[in-house]
Amino acid sequence: MDIGIDQIGFYTPNKFVDMVDLANARNQDPNKFLIGIGQDRMAVADKTQDAVSMGINATAEYLDQVDLEKLGLLIFATESGIDQSKSASLFVKEALNLPAQIRTFEIKEACFALTASLQVARDYVRAHPHHSAMIIGSDIARYGLSTPGEVTQGAGAISMLIKEDPAIIALEDGHTSHSENINDFWRPNNLATAVVDGHYSRDVYLDFFKSTFKPFLEEKQLAVADFAGICYHLPYTKMGYKAHKIAIEGQDDETVKRLSDNFQLSAKYSRQVGNIYTASLYMSVLSLLENGELEAGDRVGFFSYGSGAMAEFFSGRVVEGYQKRLRPALHARMLRERIRLGIGQYEEIFTEGLQALPENVEFTSDANHGTWYLAGQEGYVRQYKQK
Numbered sequence: 001m002d003i004g005i006d007q008i009g010f011y012t013p014n015k016f017v018d019m020v021d022l023a024n025a026r027n028q029d030p031n032k033f034l035i036g037i038g039q040d041r042m043a044v045a046d047k048t049q050d051a052v053s054m055g056i057n058a059t060a061e062y063l064d065q066v067d068l069e070k071l072g073l074l075i076f077a078t079e080s081g082i083d084q085s086k087s088a089s090l091f092v093k094e095a096l097n098l099p100a101q102i103r104t105f106e107i108k109e110a111c112f113a114l115t116a117s118l119q120v121a122r123d124y125v126r127a128h129p130h131h132s133a134m135i136i137g138s139d140i141a142r143y144g145l146s147t148p149g150e151v152t153q154g155a156g157a158i159s160m161l162i163k164e165d166p167a168i169i170a171l172e173d174g175h176t177s178h179s180e181n182i183n184d185f186w187r188p189n190n191l192a193t194a195v196v197d198g199h200y201s202r203d204v205y206l207d208f209f210k211s212t213f214k215p216f217l218e219e220k221q222l223a224v225a226d227f228a229g230i231c232y233h234l235p236y237t238k239m240g241y242k243a244h245k246i247a248i249e250g251q252d253d254e255t256v257k258r259l260s261d262n263f264q265l266s267a268k269y270s271r272q273v274g275n276i277y278t279a280s281l282y283m284s285v286l287s288l289l290e291n292g293e294l295e296a297g298d299r300v301g302f303f304s305y306g307s308g309a310m311a312e313f314f315s316g317r318v319v320e321g322y323q324k325r326l327r328p329a330l331h332a333r334m335l336r337e338r339i340r341l342g343i344g345q346y347e348e349i350f351t352e353g354l355q356a357l358p359e360n361v362e363f364t365s366d367a368n369h370g371t372w373y374l375a376g377q378e379g380y381v382r383q384y385k386q387k
């Protein structure tokens with residue numbers, strides 16, 4: 001029985017900072033950000049978008065095509081959680097009227113968490129044929145104003161439906177994992193921004209890529225040339241590019257060209273949105289599917305990395321007719337119609353986002369009609385509304 005990705009919804013907020021504007025404001029050469037880091041823009045979430053509202057919006061994109069009677073599991077992966085106890089998924093469940101009978105919870109291991117959700121969902125569907133699972137990864141990456149990590153911020157969510165006979169990608173059996181207790185990136189409970197040693201994290205990411213990719217090829221008896229494309233966790237696109245360079249070492253010209261072209265296509269959305277932590281790998285997959293020309297049966301590699309650190313490599317095959325399930329025009333419009341913030345406006349929004357939510361203050365949203373947003377907090381309970 002094939003199990004895999006049947007739907008992919010994507011949401012990113014309606015505001016962005018241009019990297020040239022940011023470089024000029026920080027007295028940096030714009031090419032450092034555009035080429036050295038590999039980012040063009042970063043999405044900015046104002047106070048009306050949090051991990052929950054973005055997750056609702058990504059899921060609402062395909063909800064009308066879900067057979068709710070068969071939905072048995074909802075997992076929310078985030079490192080921008082809104083509560084230490086209660087799962088963000090319960091807010092999603094209420095907003096979207098999902099059935100009361102589903103099992104639902106939140107899951108965490110930095111940016112690996114959506115892959116953890118995918119593997120749990122796959123096992124669930126294997127154990128409960130004819131049932132489906134919904135998994136959401138949603139985050140706001142905040143490093144701090146004028147920090148080295150500032151250029152690698154972003155905000156957004158991916159929501160996926162996992163079921164048998166999937167319409168987009170059928171996952172292949174097998175995976176290789178690697179984990180170690182290290183401190184490259186984390187966010188202690190008393191901090192609103194991440195603590196990061198970016199150069200160390202880059203080195204660990206590449207080491208973990210080597211520890212999972214080659215063993216995967218050996219275990220599955222595959223060659224690099226057997227992949228149409230490989231998608232990477234992209235906290236910034238240059239990081240994935242470094243792993244890509246390792247993958248193509250010593251390969252023939254045709255394989256190098258195919259994997260390099262498809263790497264650039266997989267990085268297209270990330271260049272515009274920035275880091276969305278848990279969902280970054282899956283935004284790369286969506287970017288490749290919506291901007292590339294993959295054919296039915298093509299094999300795609302997935303490299304997932306979460307600081308702390310945990311990595312996994314696995315693969316899937318593109319399903320015949322997958323294009324019909326995608327919504328590239330919707331996503332192109334969402335990215336095109338965003339508001340370009342001045343650096344002063346961005347700094348104001350950023351600073352406001354670090355503060356505790358005020359009680360009983362109603363927020364209004366300037367997002368499009370139909371968008372879900374955070375409308376404020378009453379009695380320490382976040383209130384979500386649809387515009």
Ligand code: COA
Pocket residue numbers: 029031032033035036037111148149150151152184185196197198199201202205235236238305307
């Ligand atoms: N033109 C082109 N490239 C330039 C340049 C210019 N004018 N100036 C610098 N660069 C290149 C550097 O050569 C370097 O490329 P390389 O990595 O291929 O050598 C790149 O730009 C970055 O320069 P660096 O000096 O390393 O930048 P930095 O010290 O400001 O830090 C990060 C960059 C990515 C480490 C930092 O943004 C960060 O820590 N981000 C967070 C990363 C993270 O979240 N990790 C954990 C999650 S997986």
